[in-house]
Amino acid sequence: MDTLVFALLLAAALIIVFVDKRWLVVTSWIVATVAAFALFFHHVTSVLPLSF
Amino acid sequence: MQNLPGKLGFWAQVAFIGAYVGILSTAMFVFQFGLNEMPCPLCITQRMAMMAASLGPVYIITSALRNRLITTKFMVGLGMAIVGAVVGAVMSTRQVELHIMPGDPGYGTAIMGLHLYTWALITFIVVLVFAGALLLFGTEFQPVAPEAKWARTLAWIVVWAFIATIAINMVVVFVEEGFNMYLPDDPTGYELLKQLGITK
Numbered sequence: 268m269d270t271l272v273f274a275l276l277l278a279a280a281l282i283i284v285f286v287d288k289r290w291l292v293v294t295s296w297i298v299a300t301v302a303a304f305a306l307f308f309h310h311v312t313s314v315l316p317l318s319f
Numbered sequence: 320m321q322n323l324p325g326k327l328g329f330w331a332q333v334a335f336i337g338a339y340v341g342i343l344s345t346a347m348f349v350f351q352f353g354l355n356e357m358p359c360p361l362c363i364t365q366r367m368a369m370m371a372a373s374l375g376p377v378y379i380i381t382s383a384l385r386n387r388l389i390t391t392k393f394m395v396g397l398g399m400a401i402v403g404a405v406v407g408a409v410m411s412t413r414q415v416e417l418h419i420m421p422g423d424p425g426y427g428t429a430i431m432g433l434h435l436y437t438w439a440l441i442t443f444i445v446v447l448v449f450a451g452a453l454l455l456f457g458t459e460f461q462p463v464a465p466e467a468k469w470a471r472t473l474a475w476i477v478v479w480a481f482i483a484t485i486a487i488n489m490v491v492v493f494v495e496e497g498f499n500m501y502l503p504d505d506p507t508g509y510e511l512l513k514q515l516g517i518t519k
Binding site: 268269270272273274276277279280281283284287289292293296299300303304306307309310311315317 | 360361363364367368370371374377378381382385387391392395399402403406409410413416417419420478481482485486488489492493495496500501502504
């Protein structure tokens, strides 16, 4: 999954450089960022035993 | 000098990308390859957030270099930087809290007393302050691309160095992850090399 998320980020970067369409830039960026956050969420497996 | 704030704004965005290229390269070439410290899954997601935040300035700079930067694009770029930094700050805060208990040695080598995930949190806060400060001035620092050829070439080199950084990270994480769905919580080696029988 990590490789795929980096691929999405790379695709977003190439779209920014080569395609000057704002909706496409924003959409590709949102997809990549949500994928990165979803991957992070997958790794958050337990509640921390902390109390502030 | 004509439109000094615009030119300062341009180079500030270039410096933003250059700084993250340096940070990401140091994490990979010094800590991962040099000191053989395998990045954990949370470290990798923080690298992703740094890249997501940097895509905003990449959008701003490439638009400015093509003389197509309008205020809307400037705002979109800053929005990408802010949201990317918030996402990254959530990730690094989680890792800081994993090791916050007294006596916990932390994960990996510390630099000046702080571990890499703590430094990552600091960089995300810097991004938020940077973007907030620019927004305080409205369009005053909306970037204006330089006319000198060397300056434009330098800006493109920084942009492409950043894109190369993403590509290199993609390849390296594939070697680290192999054909597994996810990285192990505490990686000890390169899974792809083990799966191909190159290492044990």
